[in-house]
Amino acid sequence: MDCEICGRGEAVAIVLIEGAKMGTCRRCFPHGKLVYNLKDEPAKEKIISTKQQQETEEIVETFGRLIHNKREVLGLPIAVIAERINEKESYLENIERGHLKPTLTVAKKLEKELGVKLIEKVVEEVGSTASPSASKDVTLADFVVIDKKKK
Template sequence: MSLCDMCGKDTNLVIALIEGTELKVCEGCAKFGKIIRRIQPEPTKKERKIIEKTKSDEKEEIIEVIVEDYNKKIKQAREKLSLDQKDFAKKINEKASLMHKIESGHFKPSINLARKIEKFLKIKLIEQQEIKDKNFNTTKSDAFTIGDILKKMR
């Protein structure tokens, strides 16, 4: 924090022209001259951290999930393009056996794989879901703790 050049007060300062000299002074002393510009106080490190934290918290509230009927959607879109599973797998650089598992609903593709399929078939497989119960994990671990206590009591 800088101090007023004239009275030494520790406060928000302004640059003022006083008797021909540029001085960093408080608002009170600035009255003796002419204010050139105000000094904007920089945000402190602590304030910046809070801003960053809020941003990342917002991100965590939305998760990407694969739609329930992904297998039907993939199969339909693939058949529209007159591709069999083998050809389709080749086009997106995946194993035909994997595509079979996915289309039969036995294997949920990863988000990355789903993105690749989405792009190729021009369909939508990924949904953005908001996490409604933010305390889900906390509740789970709390229950675990209670269980542990019960075990110890027995």
């Protein structure tokens, strides 16, 4: 924003000149009554969303069945898979039976080894509840909705 009086300097303050609010540079602002300093004013119009989208990876619920079925199709014994991905056979047995949920690392190894999809990406909205103004915040999603309603 340029100074509205001389048009040359960068506006640093809002002053009242003959009833009109004008942005003025450092040199011109003594001409009017200071309303506020632009440099001190917090950017009110700035929309900052406290909500953040966090992408997490989750093991699919049916991991045991998926691993078992695929292993059957490939005709590979658990022992072979265990050796290939460097995990204990008993551990894999438990995973296949659904008794144990594999860690993401193990699931990724199994995905690669067996060619099955065991991990799904879940997008979560993480909102800060600490800020009392959080409810006023407009998220990008809200914008989209508003936009659609207009049309």
